[in-house]
Amino acid sequence: MELLRPSSADEATAALGNGSVPFAGGTELVPLLRDGLVHAETLVHITAAIPRGVDGSSIGAGTTLAELEADPQIPQALREACSLAASPQLRTMGTLGGNLLQATRCWYWRLGFDCWLHGGERCVAKDGAHREHAIFGNELCASAHPSDIAAALVALGATLRTTQRELPIADLYRLPTADNRDVTTLAADELILEIEVPAADASTYLKAMDRRKWAFPLVGVAVARRGDEVRIALAGVAPIPWTLDAAADLDAATPLPGTAYKVEIARALVRRALEGVGG
Ligand SMILES: Cc1cc2nc3c(=O)[nH]c(=O)nc-3n(C[C@H](O)[C@H](O)[C@H](O)COP(=O)(O)OP(=O)(O)OC[C@H]3O[C@@H](n4cnc5c(N)ncnc54)[C@H](O)[C@@H]3O)c2cc1C
Ligand code: SF4
Numbered sequence: 099m100e101l102l103r104p105s106s107a108d109e110a111t112a113a114l115g116n117g118s119v120p121f122a123g124g125t126e127l128v129p130l131l132r133d134g135l136v137h138a139e140t141l142v143h144i145t146a147a148i149p150r151g152v153d154g155s156s157i158g159a160g161t162t163l164a165e166l167e168a169d170p171q172i173p174q175a176l177r178e179a180c181s182l183a184a185s186p187q188l189r190t191m192g193t194l195g196g197n198l199l200q201a202t203r204c205w206y207w208r209l210g211f212d213c214w215l216h217g218g219e220r221c222v223a224k225d226g227a228h229r230e231h232a233i234f235g236n237e238l239c240a241s242a243h244p245s246d247i248a249a250a251l252v253a254l255g256a257t258l259r260t261t262q263r264e265l266p267i268a269d270l271y272r273l274p275t276a277d278n279r280d281v282t283t284l285a286a287d288e289l290i291l292e293i294e295v296p297a298a299d300a301s302t303y304l305k306a307m308d309r310r311k312w313a314f315p316l317v318g319v320a321v322a323r324r325g326d327e328v329r330i331a332l333a334g335v336a337p338i339p340w341t342l343d344a345a346a347d348l349d350a351a352t353p354l355p356g357t358a359y360k361v362e363i364a365r366a367l368v369r370r371a372l373e374g375v376g377g
Pocket of ligand 2: 207214222240241
């Protein structure tokens, strides 16, 4: 395997495509390579090629979660989402860009089952163990998006700048369809460079998890308020970060037999988060 260390985004982009893969902190990519879920002959180490650090409302995609959770310039929902994610060691290595692009934690997928998201015929989780799975958008794949940080950024109305375009963070994600099973809209040779996070009057992130530390969200609820406008986004409830217009949207959930409990958790967390931001 070849490891490239480009020093600019242009150089890194030129090295991408043809089966090469961007590599930042490696906390997600290395296990996927080890388990044969990602195949690459060339890794493009992008740490020196993409922005890192916080400059007002702009955050470099190479900024680590540990740097974000400690920075007072960062809105509260994003700081809380970072501090509740993973473990201190992982947050020290893991970058913002890599967190937004992490793959599903569905263990059928991680164990290489020939399930629908892997190109197979059906979602095996629906008939199998699915306690951690989705309550929305789960018709074809019932996986639950694992990123606390993505939900916080969706609620905050963040914008991404990539090597090819600017887009609202919500547009980074797509529900997989029969003809395209990708869950992001990022091209293979496209890098996330920066995330612009507008200030909010108040914001918060609440997370239900199996352990109080080092656990993915069963349900994560991010709420941001600007004046009378309140935005709500959830982690752990759909194959992508999920937006609600209001708490009442939870009535439209389509839980599986083993995930109905998540609807009740989401109701409680949304209510508490709205109270927390004065919404
Ligand atoms: C045990 C464990 C527990 C975890 N718990 C949580 C949790 O509770 N909540 C949570 O939100 N997350 C959790 N995570 C995820 C963790 O935060 C991510 O693994 C980490 O942030 C990924 O960042 P990285 O820099 O290591 O990414 P990498 O592993 O380097 O890359 C991940 C993916 O992103 C791509 N990539 C990386 N940067 C860019 C970029 N700038 N542009 C384009 N593509 C890019 C890579 O090609 C790869 O596909 C956990 C991870 C582990 C291993
Ligand atoms: S939830 Fe998605 S990833 Fe998991 S088994 Fe079903 S199709 Fe595969």
